[in-house]
Amino acid sequence: MKRKPQARAPKETYLKVTEPIELMTFLLSKMGGMSRNSVKSLLAHRQVMVNNKITTQFNLALQPEDLVVINNGRGNIELNHPKLKIIFEDEYLIVVEKKEGLLTVSTGNPDETTAFSILKNHVKKSSPDNRIYVVHRLDRETSGVIMFAKNKEVQTILQENWHRIITRRIYVALVEGKVEKEQDTIVSWLLENEKSLKIHSSATDNGGQQAVTHYRCVRSNDNYSLLEIELETGRKNQIRVHMQDIGHPIVGDKKYGANISPINRLGLHARLLAFYHPVTTEVVSFETQVPRNFLNIFH
Template identity: 55%
Template sequence: MVKNDKKGKHPQRALNKPTETKLVVKEETELLVFLLKNIPNKSRNDVKVLLRDRHILLNEKPVTQFNYLLKPDQTVTIRWKKAPEEQKYKGLSIVFEDAHLIVIEKQEGVLSIATEKQKDNTAYSILSSHVKKQHPANRIFIVHRLDRETSGLMLFAKSERIQKLLQESWNDTIEERTYLAVTEGTVEKEEDTITSYLVESKALIMYSSQNPAIGQKAVTHYQVLRKNARYSLLKVNLETGRKNQIRVHAKDIKHPIVGDAKYGAKTNPINRLGLHAWVLAFTHPITKEKLRFETEVPFKFMKLFE
Protein backbone atom coordinates (compact mmCIF):
# COMPACT_ATOMS: atom_id res chain seq x y z
CA MET A 1 0.00 0.00 0.00
CA VAL A 2 1.35 3.43 -1.00
CA LYS A 3 0.93 6.16 1.58
CA ASN A 4 0.30 9.81 0.82
CA ASP A 5 3.07 12.26 1.71
CA LYS A 6 2.68 14.86 4.45
CA LYS A 7 1.00 17.32 2.11
CA GLY A 8 -1.58 14.75 1.09
CA LYS A 9 -0.20 14.32 -2.46
CA HIS A 10 0.06 10.91 -4.03
CA PRO A 11 3.76 10.23 -4.86
CA GLN A 12 2.87 7.98 -7.80
CA ARG A 13 1.22 10.93 -9.56
CA ALA A 14 4.47 12.90 -9.35
CA LEU A 15 6.30 9.97 -10.94
CA ASN A 16 3.78 9.86 -13.77
CA LYS A 17 3.99 13.58 -14.49
CA PRO A 18 5.45 14.10 -18.00
CA THR A 19 8.88 15.71 -18.18
CA GLU A 20 7.79 17.81 -21.14
CA THR A 21 4.72 18.76 -23.16
CA LYS A 22 4.71 19.54 -26.89
CA LEU A 23 2.13 21.87 -28.41
CA VAL A 24 1.60 22.65 -32.10
CA VAL A 25 0.77 26.24 -33.07
CA LYS A 26 -2.44 26.51 -35.12
CA GLU A 27 -2.48 30.25 -35.83
CA GLU A 28 -0.20 33.27 -35.58
CA THR A 29 -0.16 34.54 -32.01
CA GLU A 30 2.14 35.85 -29.28
CA LEU A 31 3.88 33.27 -27.14
CA LEU A 32 2.40 34.36 -23.78
CA VAL A 33 -1.14 34.35 -25.20
CA PHE A 34 -0.57 30.87 -26.63
CA LEU A 35 0.80 29.51 -23.35
CA LEU A 36 -2.00 30.95 -21.21
CA LYS A 37 -4.52 29.36 -23.55
CA ASN A 38 -2.82 25.96 -23.64
CA ILE A 39 -1.49 25.45 -20.10
CA PRO A 40 -4.39 24.79 -17.71
CA ASN A 41 -4.25 25.82 -14.05
CA LYS A 42 -1.30 28.21 -14.54
CA SER A 43 -1.54 31.91 -13.79
CA ARG A 44 0.05 34.64 -15.89
CA ASN A 45 2.86 34.90 -13.31
CA ASP A 46 3.41 31.12 -13.38
CA VAL A 47 3.84 31.22 -17.15
CA LYS A 48 6.21 34.20 -16.98
CA VAL A 49 8.35 32.23 -14.50
CA LEU A 50 8.47 29.31 -16.96
CA LEU A 51 9.65 31.72 -19.64
CA ARG A 52 12.19 33.41 -17.37
CA ASP A 53 13.68 30.09 -16.27
CA ARG A 54 14.02 28.84 -19.87
CA HIS A 55 11.43 26.05 -19.59
CA ILE A 56 9.78 27.10 -22.86
CA LEU A 57 11.43 25.96 -26.09
CA LEU A 58 10.71 26.71 -29.72
CA ASN A 59 12.30 24.27 -32.15
CA GLU A 60 14.26 22.93 -29.15
CA LYS A 61 15.80 26.34 -28.34
CA PRO A 62 14.80 28.22 -25.13
CA VAL A 63 12.67 31.34 -25.68
CA THR A 64 12.17 33.92 -22.95
CA GLN A 65 10.40 36.72 -24.85
CA PHE A 66 6.74 36.72 -23.77
CA ASN A 67 5.71 38.61 -26.93
CA TYR A 68 7.61 36.35 -29.36
CA LEU A 69 5.45 35.96 -32.47
CA LEU A 70 4.55 32.32 -33.20
CA LYS A 71 3.75 31.01 -36.68
CA PRO A 72 1.39 28.14 -37.63
CA ASP A 73 2.90 24.62 -37.48
CA GLN A 74 5.71 25.58 -35.10
CA THR A 75 6.15 23.31 -32.08
CA VAL A 76 6.37 24.78 -28.58
CA THR A 77 7.86 22.52 -25.91
CA ILE A 78 7.26 23.03 -22.19
CA ARG A 79 10.06 21.39 -20.24
CA TRP A 80 8.74 20.86 -16.72
CA LYS A 81 12.14 19.97 -15.24
CA LYS A 82 14.78 22.68 -15.29
CA ALA A 83 17.25 22.18 -18.13
CA PRO A 84 20.99 22.28 -17.44
CA GLU A 85 22.37 25.79 -17.60
CA GLU A 86 24.30 26.96 -20.64
CA GLN A 87 27.97 27.06 -19.80
CA LYS A 88 28.77 30.70 -19.11
CA TYR A 89 32.06 32.55 -18.96
CA LYS A 90 32.73 36.23 -18.43
CA GLY A 91 31.77 37.84 -21.72
CA LEU A 92 30.27 34.81 -23.47
CA SER A 93 28.13 31.70 -23.07
CA ILE A 94 28.40 28.38 -24.91
CA VAL A 95 25.07 27.57 -26.55
CA PHE A 96 26.14 24.43 -28.47
CA GLU A 97 29.12 22.11 -28.34
CA ASP A 98 29.96 18.71 -29.80
CA ALA A 99 33.17 16.92 -30.83
CA HIS A 100 33.63 19.23 -33.83
CA LEU A 101 32.11 22.65 -33.15
CA ILE A 102 31.33 25.28 -30.53
CA VAL A 103 28.67 27.96 -30.98
CA ILE A 104 28.80 30.86 -28.54
CA GLU A 105 26.87 34.03 -27.78
CA LYS A 106 29.41 36.83 -27.32
CA GLN A 107 28.68 39.98 -25.36
CA GLU A 108 29.53 43.42 -26.70
CA GLY A 109 32.97 44.64 -25.63
CA VAL A 110 34.66 41.24 -26.07
CA LEU A 111 37.25 40.79 -28.81
CA SER A 112 36.87 37.77 -31.09
CA ILE A 113 40.63 37.17 -31.21
CA ALA A 114 43.77 38.73 -29.75
CA THR A 115 45.31 41.95 -31.03
CA GLU A 116 48.75 43.44 -30.41
CA LYS A 117 47.24 45.47 -27.56
CA GLN A 118 45.09 42.73 -25.98
CA LYS A 119 45.98 39.05 -25.77
CA ASP A 120 43.69 37.80 -22.96
CA ASN A 121 39.95 37.73 -22.26
CA THR A 122 39.08 37.30 -25.93
CA ALA A 123 36.47 34.82 -27.16
CA TYR A 124 39.33 32.77 -28.61
CA SER A 125 41.39 32.69 -25.40
CA ILE A 126 38.36 31.84 -23.23
CA LEU A 127 37.37 28.94 -25.49
CA SER A 128 40.96 27.76 -25.79
CA SER A 129 41.11 27.42 -21.99
CA HIS A 130 37.69 25.72 -22.04
CA VAL A 131 38.73 22.94 -24.46
CA LYS A 132 42.09 22.44 -22.73
CA LYS A 133 40.23 21.60 -19.51
CA GLN A 134 38.78 18.64 -21.42
CA HIS A 135 42.23 17.62 -22.72
CA PRO A 136 45.51 19.60 -22.63
CA ALA A 137 46.17 18.93 -26.33
CA ASN A 138 42.83 20.35 -27.48
CA ARG A 139 42.80 23.49 -29.61
CA ILE A 140 40.23 25.95 -30.94
CA PHE A 141 40.02 27.50 -34.42
CA ILE A 142 38.16 30.67 -35.35
CA VAL A 143 35.75 30.39 -38.30
CA HIS A 144 34.48 33.98 -38.54
CA ARG A 145 34.70 37.13 -36.44
CA LEU A 146 32.45 39.72 -34.84
CA ASP A 147 33.62 43.27 -34.14
CA ARG A 148 34.46 43.91 -30.48
CA GLU A 149 31.30 46.01 -29.94
CA THR A 150 28.97 43.61 -31.79
CA SER A 151 27.18 41.01 -29.66
CA GLY A 152 25.70 37.67 -30.72
CA LEU A 153 26.42 34.29 -32.26
CA MET A 154 29.84 33.05 -33.33
CA LEU A 155 31.02 29.68 -34.62
CA PHE A 156 34.34 28.03 -33.74
CA ALA A 157 35.90 24.76 -34.92
CA LYS A 158 37.71 22.23 -32.75
CA SER A 159 40.19 21.21 -35.45
CA GLU A 160 41.94 22.78 -38.41
CA ARG A 161 40.19 20.28 -40.68
CA ILE A 162 36.72 21.41 -39.55
CA GLN A 163 37.78 25.06 -39.81
CA LYS A 164 38.83 24.55 -43.44
CA LEU A 165 35.68 22.57 -44.26
CA LEU A 166 33.52 25.43 -42.95
CA GLN A 167 35.50 28.27 -44.49
CA GLU A 168 35.90 26.64 -47.90
CA SER A 169 32.17 25.82 -48.17
CA TRP A 170 30.92 28.89 -46.27
CA ASN A 171 28.36 30.06 -48.85
CA ASP A 172 26.89 26.55 -49.20
CA THR A 173 27.08 25.67 -45.49
CA ILE A 174 25.61 28.84 -43.98
CA GLU A 175 21.87 28.94 -44.56
CA GLU A 176 21.05 32.04 -42.52
CA ARG A 177 23.16 34.72 -40.92
CA THR A 178 20.85 37.40 -39.60
CA TYR A 179 21.74 40.52 -37.64
CA LEU A 180 19.70 43.16 -35.85
CA ALA A 181 20.83 46.74 -36.34
CA VAL A 182 19.54 49.87 -34.64
CA THR A 183 20.15 52.83 -36.91
CA GLU A 184 19.80 56.58 -36.53
CA GLY A 185 16.74 58.17 -38.10
CA THR A 186 13.70 56.74 -39.87
CA VAL A 187 14.66 54.38 -42.70
CA GLU A 188 12.13 55.12 -45.46
CA LYS A 189 12.43 51.97 -47.61
CA GLU A 190 10.78 49.03 -45.81
CA GLU A 191 13.28 46.65 -47.41
CA ASP A 192 16.18 46.94 -49.82
CA THR A 193 19.47 45.43 -50.99
CA ILE A 194 22.72 47.38 -50.82
CA THR A 195 25.59 46.37 -53.11
CA SER A 196 29.05 47.93 -53.26
CA TYR A 197 32.75 47.07 -53.33
CA LEU A 198 34.45 47.57 -49.96
CA VAL A 199 37.94 49.05 -49.73
CA GLU A 200 40.10 49.59 -46.62
CA SER A 201 41.85 52.94 -46.24
CA LYS A 202 45.33 53.46 -44.77
CA ALA A 203 43.56 54.53 -41.57
CA LEU A 204 41.93 51.03 -41.45
CA ILE A 205 38.45 52.42 -42.19
CA MET A 206 36.30 50.60 -44.72
CA TYR A 207 34.45 52.54 -47.40
CA SER A 208 32.24 51.73 -50.38
CA SER A 209 33.23 52.00 -54.01
CA GLN A 210 31.38 51.11 -57.18
CA ASN A 211 34.65 50.03 -58.80
CA PRO A 212 35.00 46.21 -58.74
CA ALA A 213 38.70 46.53 -59.59
CA ILE A 214 39.62 48.04 -56.22
CA GLY A 215 37.31 46.41 -53.67
CA GLN A 216 35.57 43.24 -52.51
CA LYS A 217 31.91 42.82 -53.49
CA ALA A 218 29.56 43.21 -50.52
CA VAL A 219 25.81 42.51 -50.61
CA THR A 220 23.51 43.35 -47.69
CA HIS A 221 19.73 42.76 -47.54
CA TYR A 222 17.66 44.57 -44.93
CA GLN A 223 14.07 44.78 -43.73
CA VAL A 224 12.66 47.38 -41.33
CA LEU A 225 11.12 45.70 -38.27
CA ARG A 226 10.31 48.80 -36.20
CA LYS A 227 10.87 52.52 -36.49
CA ASN A 228 10.02 55.82 -34.88
CA ALA A 229 11.06 59.43 -35.41
CA ARG A 230 14.57 58.84 -34.04
CA TYR A 231 15.59 55.23 -34.73
CA SER A 232 14.96 52.20 -36.93
CA LEU A 233 15.37 48.50 -36.09
CA LEU A 234 16.57 46.54 -39.12
CA LYS A 235 16.71 42.82 -39.76
CA VAL A 236 19.87 42.38 -41.83
CA ASN A 237 20.89 39.35 -43.88
CA LEU A 238 24.39 39.06 -45.27
CA GLU A 239 25.01 37.61 -48.70
CA THR A 240 28.72 38.28 -48.23
CA GLY A 241 30.70 38.67 -45.02
CA ARG A 242 33.14 41.56 -45.45
CA LYS A 243 34.85 43.50 -42.67
CA ASN A 244 32.48 46.13 -41.17
CA GLN A 245 30.02 45.44 -44.01
CA ILE A 246 26.77 46.27 -42.19
CA ARG A 247 28.29 49.35 -40.57
CA VAL A 248 29.53 50.73 -43.91
CA HIS A 249 26.27 50.00 -45.73
CA ALA A 250 24.24 51.63 -42.94
CA LYS A 251 26.37 54.74 -43.41
CA ASP A 252 25.86 54.52 -47.19
CA ILE A 253 22.07 54.82 -46.81
CA LYS A 254 22.63 57.79 -44.42
CA HIS A 255 21.36 55.87 -41.38
CA PRO A 256 24.51 54.88 -39.44
CA ILE A 257 24.24 52.37 -36.62
CA VAL A 258 23.77 54.01 -33.22
CA GLY A 259 26.98 54.21 -31.19
CA ASP A 260 29.10 53.85 -34.34
CA ALA A 261 31.07 57.12 -34.37
CA LYS A 262 33.66 55.48 -36.67
CA TYR A 263 31.04 55.32 -39.43
CA GLY A 264 29.19 58.56 -38.86
CA ALA A 265 26.83 58.03 -35.89
CA LYS A 266 26.09 61.13 -33.85
CA THR A 267 24.16 59.38 -31.04
CA ASN A 268 24.82 56.56 -28.59
CA PRO A 269 21.51 56.05 -26.75
CA ILE A 270 22.28 52.51 -25.52
CA ASN A 271 25.97 52.98 -24.62
CA ARG A 272 27.06 50.34 -27.10
CA LEU A 273 27.10 49.64 -30.83
CA GLY A 274 23.56 48.83 -32.01
CA LEU A 275 24.52 45.62 -33.83
CA HIS A 276 23.71 42.05 -32.78
CA ALA A 277 24.31 38.71 -34.55
CA TRP A 278 20.79 37.36 -34.00
CA VAL A 279 20.42 34.11 -35.98
CA LEU A 280 22.95 31.58 -37.25
CA ALA A 281 21.79 28.54 -39.25
CA PHE A 282 24.10 26.10 -41.01
CA THR A 283 24.64 22.50 -42.07
CA HIS A 284 26.96 20.60 -39.73
CA PRO A 285 30.09 19.76 -41.79
CA ILE A 286 30.32 16.20 -40.41
CA THR A 287 26.84 15.04 -39.37
CA LYS A 288 25.06 17.08 -42.11
CA GLU A 289 22.44 18.00 -39.50
CA LYS A 290 20.63 21.30 -40.01
CA LEU A 291 21.41 23.51 -37.00
CA ARG A 292 19.73 26.83 -36.20
CA PHE A 293 20.46 29.13 -33.28
CA GLU A 294 18.51 32.26 -32.37
CA THR A 295 19.36 34.60 -29.49
CA GLU A 296 17.14 36.99 -27.58
CA VAL A 297 16.71 40.47 -28.97
CA PRO A 298 18.86 42.74 -26.76
CA PHE A 299 16.60 44.50 -24.25
CA LYS A 300 18.32 47.84 -24.89
CA PHE A 301 17.38 47.63 -28.57
CA MET A 302 13.67 47.15 -27.89
CA LYS A 303 13.60 49.82 -25.19
CA LEU A 304 14.14 52.47 -27.88
CA PHE A 305 10.83 51.54 -29.54
CA GLU A 306 8.52 51.41 -26.53
Protein backbone atom coordinates (compact mmCIF):
# COMPACT_ATOMS: atom_id res chain seq x y z
CA MET A 1 0.00 0.00 0.00
CA LYS A 2 1.46 3.33 -1.07
CA ARG A 3 1.91 5.99 1.53
CA LYS A 4 0.21 9.27 0.80
CA PRO A 5 2.69 12.07 0.19
CA GLN A 6 2.82 14.47 3.09
CA ALA A 7 1.38 17.90 2.43
CA ARG A 8 4.11 20.49 2.18
CA ALA A 9 4.00 23.53 4.39
CA PRO A 10 3.23 26.64 2.36
CA LYS A 11 6.33 28.58 1.35
CA GLU A 12 4.87 31.79 2.81
CA THR A 13 2.31 32.60 5.50
CA TYR A 14 0.16 35.72 4.97
CA LEU A 15 -1.28 37.48 8.03
CA LYS A 16 -3.57 40.51 7.99
CA VAL A 17 -3.43 42.98 10.90
CA THR A 18 -6.80 44.02 12.34
CA GLU A 19 -5.80 46.30 15.24
CA PRO A 20 -2.81 48.39 16.35
CA ILE A 21 -0.24 46.00 17.85
CA GLU A 22 3.52 45.44 18.12
CA LEU A 23 5.01 42.94 15.67
CA MET A 24 6.36 40.59 18.38
CA THR A 25 2.99 40.38 20.13
CA PHE A 26 1.22 39.88 16.81
CA LEU A 27 3.50 37.03 15.74
CA LEU A 28 3.30 35.29 19.12
CA SER A 29 -0.49 35.33 18.86
CA LYS A 30 -0.60 34.10 15.26
CA MET A 31 2.24 31.56 15.01
CA GLY A 32 0.75 28.64 16.97
CA GLY A 33 2.56 28.83 20.30
CA MET A 34 5.95 29.87 18.88
CA SER A 35 8.41 31.08 21.54
CA ARG A 36 9.84 34.60 21.70
CA ASN A 37 13.27 33.23 20.77
CA SER A 38 11.82 31.50 17.70
CA VAL A 39 10.14 34.72 16.59
CA LYS A 40 13.41 36.62 17.11
CA SER A 41 15.16 33.99 14.99
CA LEU A 42 12.66 34.57 12.16
CA LEU A 43 13.35 38.29 12.36
CA ALA A 44 17.14 37.85 12.57
CA HIS A 45 17.09 35.64 9.48
CA ARG A 46 15.09 38.27 7.57
CA GLN A 47 12.11 35.95 7.13
CA VAL A 48 9.48 38.54 8.07
CA MET A 49 8.09 41.17 5.71
CA VAL A 50 5.63 43.93 6.59
CA ASN A 51 3.93 45.57 3.62
CA ASN A 52 6.55 44.09 1.25
CA LYS A 53 9.52 45.33 3.31
CA ILE A 54 11.85 42.99 5.19
CA THR A 55 11.99 43.92 8.88
CA THR A 56 14.12 42.75 11.81
CA GLN A 57 12.48 45.11 14.33
CA PHE A 58 10.51 43.08 16.92
CA ASN A 59 8.73 46.14 18.36
CA LEU A 60 7.61 47.55 15.01
CA ALA A 61 4.19 49.20 15.41
CA LEU A 62 1.63 47.54 13.16
CA GLN A 63 -1.59 49.20 12.00
CA PRO A 64 -4.92 47.77 10.77
CA GLU A 65 -4.71 46.51 7.17
CA ASP A 66 -0.92 45.96 7.35
CA LEU A 67 0.15 42.71 5.69
CA VAL A 68 2.71 40.50 7.46
CA VAL A 69 4.35 37.74 5.41
CA ILE A 70 6.42 34.95 6.98
CA ASN A 71 8.91 33.18 4.71
CA ASN A 72 8.82 29.52 5.80
CA GLY A 73 11.82 28.52 3.73
CA ARG A 74 15.41 29.30 4.60
CA GLY A 75 14.71 33.00 4.78
CA ASN A 76 16.11 36.02 3.06
CA ILE A 77 19.81 35.29 2.97
CA GLU A 78 22.04 37.91 4.52
CA LEU A 79 24.63 39.58 2.30
CA ASN A 80 28.10 39.56 3.83
CA HIS A 81 30.57 41.49 1.69
CA PRO A 82 33.22 44.01 2.80
CA LYS A 83 32.42 46.39 -0.09
CA LEU A 84 28.62 46.23 -0.13
CA LYS A 85 25.89 46.46 2.53
CA ILE A 86 22.13 46.13 1.98
CA ILE A 87 20.24 49.06 3.52
CA PHE A 88 16.75 48.19 2.25
CA GLU A 89 15.15 45.40 0.28
CA ASP A 90 11.63 44.57 -0.82
CA GLU A 91 10.26 42.60 -3.78
CA TYR A 92 10.90 45.53 -6.15
CA LEU A 93 14.13 47.21 -5.04
CA ILE A 94 17.47 46.76 -3.32
CA VAL A 95 19.18 49.85 -1.86
CA VAL A 96 22.81 49.37 -0.84
CA GLU A 97 25.79 51.26 0.51
CA LYS A 98 28.80 50.80 -1.78
CA LYS A 99 32.36 51.25 -0.55
CA GLU A 100 34.98 53.09 -2.56
CA GLY A 101 37.03 50.97 -4.96
CA LEU A 102 34.06 48.96 -6.27
CA LEU A 103 32.57 49.50 -9.72
CA THR A 104 28.79 49.70 -9.99
CA VAL A 105 28.78 47.59 -13.16
CA SER A 106 31.47 46.04 -15.37
CA THR A 107 33.18 48.22 -17.96
CA GLY A 108 34.10 45.25 -20.14
CA ASN A 109 35.72 42.55 -18.03
CA PRO A 110 32.95 40.03 -17.26
CA ASP A 111 35.01 38.47 -14.45
CA GLU A 112 35.44 41.74 -12.54
CA THR A 113 33.70 41.96 -9.18
CA THR A 114 31.14 44.78 -9.20
CA ALA A 115 28.19 45.86 -7.07
CA PHE A 116 25.96 44.39 -9.78
CA SER A 117 27.72 41.01 -9.84
CA ILE A 118 27.70 40.74 -6.03
CA LEU A 119 23.95 41.42 -5.87
CA LYS A 120 23.18 39.19 -8.84
CA ASN A 121 24.85 36.24 -7.10
CA HIS A 122 23.21 37.16 -3.79
CA VAL A 123 19.59 37.16 -5.02
CA LYS A 124 20.11 33.88 -6.91
CA LYS A 125 20.85 32.13 -3.60
CA SER A 126 17.17 32.57 -2.69
CA SER A 127 15.91 31.59 -6.15
CA PRO A 128 17.71 30.94 -9.47
CA ASP A 129 14.99 32.99 -11.19
CA ASN A 130 15.84 36.18 -9.31
CA ARG A 131 17.42 39.05 -11.26
CA ILE A 132 19.03 42.43 -10.64
CA TYR A 133 18.75 45.49 -12.93
CA VAL A 134 20.98 48.59 -12.94
CA VAL A 135 19.15 51.89 -12.38
CA HIS A 136 21.99 54.42 -11.87
CA ARG A 137 25.70 54.36 -11.08
CA LEU A 138 28.38 55.70 -8.77
CA ASP A 139 31.98 56.11 -9.88
CA ARG A 140 34.35 53.36 -8.72
CA GLU A 141 36.03 55.62 -6.17
CA THR A 142 32.80 57.22 -4.91
CA SER A 143 31.13 55.54 -1.93
CA GLY A 144 27.53 55.75 -0.77
CA VAL A 145 23.90 54.95 -1.50
CA ILE A 146 22.90 53.29 -4.76
CA MET A 147 19.67 51.60 -5.86
CA PHE A 148 19.00 48.53 -8.05
CA ALA A 149 15.69 47.20 -9.41
CA LYS A 150 14.59 43.58 -9.04
CA ASN A 151 12.57 43.41 -12.25
CA LYS A 152 12.66 45.01 -15.69
CA GLU A 153 9.39 46.92 -15.25
CA VAL A 154 10.62 48.71 -12.12
CA GLN A 155 13.94 49.51 -13.81
CA THR A 156 12.07 51.11 -16.73
CA ILE A 157 9.80 53.15 -14.44
CA LEU A 158 12.80 54.49 -12.51
CA GLN A 159 14.97 55.28 -15.52
CA GLU A 160 12.24 56.89 -17.63
CA ASN A 161 10.92 59.02 -14.74
CA TRP A 162 14.18 59.56 -12.83
CA HIS A 163 13.95 63.34 -12.38
CA ARG A 164 10.32 63.16 -11.28
CA ILE A 165 10.78 60.19 -8.93
CA ILE A 166 14.00 61.31 -7.20
CA THR A 167 13.23 63.95 -4.58
CA ARG A 168 16.72 64.46 -3.07
CA ARG A 169 20.29 63.38 -3.80
CA ILE A 170 22.82 64.64 -1.29
CA TYR A 171 26.58 64.03 -1.39
CA VAL A 172 29.40 65.10 0.88
CA ALA A 173 32.71 66.14 -0.64
CA LEU A 174 36.05 66.79 1.01
CA VAL A 175 37.76 69.41 -1.13
CA GLU A 176 41.12 71.16 -1.20
CA GLY A 177 41.36 74.61 0.40
CA LYS A 178 38.91 76.84 2.25
CA VAL A 179 35.94 77.80 0.09
CA GLU A 180 35.28 81.52 -0.22
CA LYS A 181 31.47 81.24 -0.29
CA GLU A 182 29.63 79.39 2.48
CA GLN A 183 27.05 78.30 -0.07
CA ASP A 184 26.57 78.71 -3.80
CA THR A 185 25.05 77.26 -6.97
CA ILE A 186 27.30 76.21 -9.86
CA VAL A 187 25.87 76.13 -13.39
CA SER A 188 27.78 75.05 -16.49
CA TRP A 189 27.54 72.91 -19.62
CA LEU A 190 29.40 69.59 -19.55
CA LEU A 191 30.75 67.85 -22.63
CA GLU A 192 32.76 64.61 -22.68
CA ASN A 193 35.91 64.33 -24.78
CA GLU A 194 35.51 61.04 -26.65
CA LYS A 195 39.27 60.38 -26.74
CA SER A 196 40.28 61.25 -23.19
CA LEU A 197 36.87 60.40 -21.66
CA LYS A 198 37.32 63.54 -19.56
CA ILE A 199 34.41 65.91 -18.96
CA HIS A 200 34.95 69.55 -19.98
CA SER A 201 32.97 72.40 -18.43
CA SER A 202 31.89 75.65 -20.08
CA ALA A 203 30.10 78.68 -18.63
CA THR A 204 28.23 78.97 -21.96
CA ASP A 205 26.47 76.33 -24.03
CA ASN A 206 29.17 74.17 -25.64
CA GLY A 207 26.79 71.62 -27.10
CA GLY A 208 26.88 69.54 -23.93
CA GLN A 209 24.37 69.09 -21.10
CA GLN A 210 23.55 71.80 -18.59
CA ALA A 211 24.55 70.82 -15.05
CA VAL A 212 23.38 72.48 -11.82
CA THR A 213 25.05 71.82 -8.44
CA HIS A 214 24.15 73.41 -5.07
CA TYR A 215 26.60 73.31 -2.18
CA ARG A 216 26.99 74.57 1.38
CA CYS A 217 30.06 74.40 3.57
CA VAL A 218 29.61 72.18 6.64
CA ARG A 219 33.13 72.45 8.06
CA SER A 220 36.44 73.99 7.02
CA ASN A 221 39.97 74.91 8.03
CA ASP A 222 42.81 76.57 6.14
CA ASN A 223 43.52 73.43 4.10
CA TYR A 224 40.20 71.66 3.52
CA SER A 225 36.45 72.17 3.28
CA LEU A 226 33.69 69.63 3.84
CA LEU A 227 30.76 70.41 1.56
CA GLU A 228 27.21 69.14 1.48
CA ILE A 229 26.20 68.94 -2.18
CA GLU A 230 22.72 68.63 -3.63
CA LEU A 231 22.32 67.76 -7.29
CA GLU A 232 19.66 69.43 -9.41
CA THR A 233 20.93 67.49 -12.43
CA GLY A 234 22.86 64.22 -12.48
CA ARG A 235 25.52 64.41 -15.18
CA LYS A 236 28.58 62.18 -15.44
CA ASN A 237 31.38 63.41 -13.11
CA GLN A 238 29.30 66.54 -12.42
CA ILE A 239 30.40 67.15 -8.83
CA ARG A 240 34.05 66.43 -9.59
CA VAL A 241 34.11 68.85 -12.53
CA HIS A 242 32.22 71.58 -10.70
CA MET A 243 34.56 71.43 -7.72
CA GLN A 244 37.47 71.91 -10.12
CA ASP A 245 35.56 74.83 -11.69
CA ILE A 246 35.47 76.74 -8.38
CA GLY A 247 39.14 76.04 -7.66
CA HIS A 248 38.54 73.47 -4.91
CA PRO A 249 38.99 70.00 -6.44
CA ILE A 250 37.95 66.94 -4.47
CA VAL A 251 40.89 65.48 -2.55
CA GLY A 252 42.44 62.50 -4.30
CA ASP A 253 40.89 63.45 -7.66
CA LYS A 254 43.97 63.83 -9.86
CA LYS A 255 41.83 63.59 -13.01
CA TYR A 256 40.12 66.85 -12.07
CA GLY A 257 42.90 68.93 -10.56
CA ALA A 258 43.64 67.55 -7.09
CA ASN A 259 47.20 67.88 -5.79
CA ILE A 260 46.87 65.89 -2.57
CA SER A 261 45.30 62.68 -1.29
CA PRO A 262 45.26 62.91 2.53
CA ILE A 263 42.70 60.11 3.01
CA ASN A 264 44.03 57.77 0.29
CA ARG A 265 40.74 57.78 -1.60
CA LEU A 266 38.47 60.12 -3.54
CA GLY A 267 36.75 62.43 -1.07
CA LEU A 268 33.22 61.95 -2.40
CA HIS A 269 30.33 60.08 -0.74
CA ALA A 270 26.66 59.75 -1.78
CA ARG A 271 25.09 60.30 1.64
CA LEU A 272 21.35 60.43 0.98
CA LEU A 273 18.91 59.22 -1.66
CA ALA A 274 15.18 59.99 -1.38
CA PHE A 275 12.54 59.07 -3.94
CA TYR A 276 8.96 58.06 -4.63
CA HIS A 277 8.80 54.28 -4.44
CA PRO A 278 8.03 53.20 -8.03
CA VAL A 279 5.26 50.80 -6.94
CA THR A 280 3.83 52.07 -3.63
CA THR A 281 4.48 55.77 -4.55
CA GLU A 282 5.37 56.59 -0.91
CA VAL A 283 8.42 58.80 -0.36
CA VAL A 284 11.31 56.76 1.04
CA SER A 285 14.69 58.10 2.15
CA PHE A 286 17.97 56.29 2.78
CA GLU A 287 20.88 57.96 4.55
CA THR A 288 24.40 56.84 5.43
CA GLN A 289 27.06 58.20 7.77
CA VAL A 290 29.71 60.63 6.56
CA PRO A 291 32.91 58.54 6.26
CA ARG A 292 34.96 58.96 9.42
CA ASN A 293 38.17 59.84 7.60
CA PHE A 294 36.35 62.82 5.99
CA LEU A 295 35.74 64.17 9.50
CA ASN A 296 39.06 63.21 11.08
CA ILE A 297 40.86 65.64 8.78
CA PHE A 298 39.45 68.50 10.89
CA HIS A 299 40.59 67.17 14.29
